[in-house]
Amino acid sequence: MGVCRHNCNRKYPNLSAYPIYVAMPVYTFCPVCGKELIWGERDGRSNQVCPAGDFIHYNNPVPVVAALVEHEGAVVLARNKTWPPDWFGLITGFLEANETPEEAVLREVEEELNLKGRIAAMIGVYTFFKLNQVYVAYHVVAEGNIALNEELDAYKRVAPADLKPWPFGTGLAVQDWLARRPSPAS
Numbered sequence: 001m002g003v004c005r006h007n008c009n010r011k012y013p014n015l016s017a018y019p020i021y022v023a024m025p026v027y028t029f030c031p032v033c034g035k036e037l038i039w040g041e042r043d044g045r046s047n048q049v050c051p052a053g054d055f056i057h058y059n060n061p062v063p064v065v066a067a068l069v070e071h072e073g074a075v076v077l078a079r080n081k082t083w084p085p086d087w088f089g090l091i092t093g094f095l096e097a098n099e100t101p102e103e104a105v106l107r108e109v110e111e112e113l114n115l116k117g118r119i120a121a122m123i124g125v126y127t128f129f130k131l132n133q134v135y136v137a138y139h140v141v142a143e144g145n146i147a148l149n150e151e152l153d154a155y156k157r158v159a160p161a162d163l164k165p166w167p168f169g170t171g172l173a174v175q176d177w178l179a180r181r182p183s184p185a186s
Contacts, residue, residue, distance in 0.1 A: 030055045059132065065105040066137040066170045067091040068123060068177050071115060074157035076146065078112065081153040088156055090170040092135070101136045112149050115142035123173045123180075130168070137173035 027037050030050035037048040037057065048057040068090055069076040077088035093108035095101060102119055109117040117140040126135045148155060165175035 026059075027057045061127065061132050061134045063095045063101070064092055064128075064133045064135050065095060065101050065108060066126075066135045066173055067105045067109050067117070067140040068137065068170075068173060069109055069113065069115065069117065069140050069142050070120070070160075071113075071142045071146070071157070074159055075163050076113065076142075076155055076157055078148070078152045078155045080151060083153075088154075089166075090137070090173065091140075092170060102138070105136075105138045105140060109140050109142055112152055113142065113155070114147035114149070115144040117142035123177050126170070126172050128169045135170060135173065137170060137177075139177055 027048055029036055030052070032054040033050060033052055035050055035052055035054075037055070038051055039046055040049040042049050042056050045058075047059065049055070076091070078091060079085075079088045083089075091108050091112050093104060093112070095104045096107075099107070105119065106117050109115050120139040120141050123137040123139055126137060127133075128135060146155060160178070160181060163174060163178060165171040165178065
């Protein structure tokens with residue numbers, strides 16, 4: 001287990017052993033003039049910069065949407081084909097050009113699970129420093145018959161009372177969603 005580099009005391013497994021968890025590509029050469037980039041201080045941060053001043057690679061976080069999908073009273077968790085056999089997570093995907101986060105999350109649910117969804121609520125916004133991503137997470141209530149697309153290997157249904165958050169990535173959205181849910185009647 002590793003600890004978040006931002007001292008928030010959250011622990012996460014060593015994700016670098018899995019091919020899906022690769023940092024965004026690092027530039028080697030300036031895409032404008034072709035000179036080799038160097039590390040330098042620009043705009044108050046350390047970034048890869050062109051020595052000729054033509055380019056700064058800011059390596060900004062990538063926006064991602066996450067859907068906590070509720071289907072027929074259960075939460076649907078899915079496993080990406082590149083993940084270890086015991087890993088399941090929320091439905092996630094990148095925003096496309098000219099697409100709102102709300103449109104993106106509903107598109108991802110339809111593409112990956114073949115379900116029609118409606119957004120019940122936004123859960124929150126989360127940083128996943130290990131992958132340099134920012135997640136916008138939604139609770140999506142969906143209908144239809146589940147059919148996985150080519151990215152996914154398996155899915156499972158989990159009763160909300162049995163759902164356990166994981167301490168990194170979209171697991172933080174699961175934790176917040178569970179905390180806001182009304183307690184089951186005793």
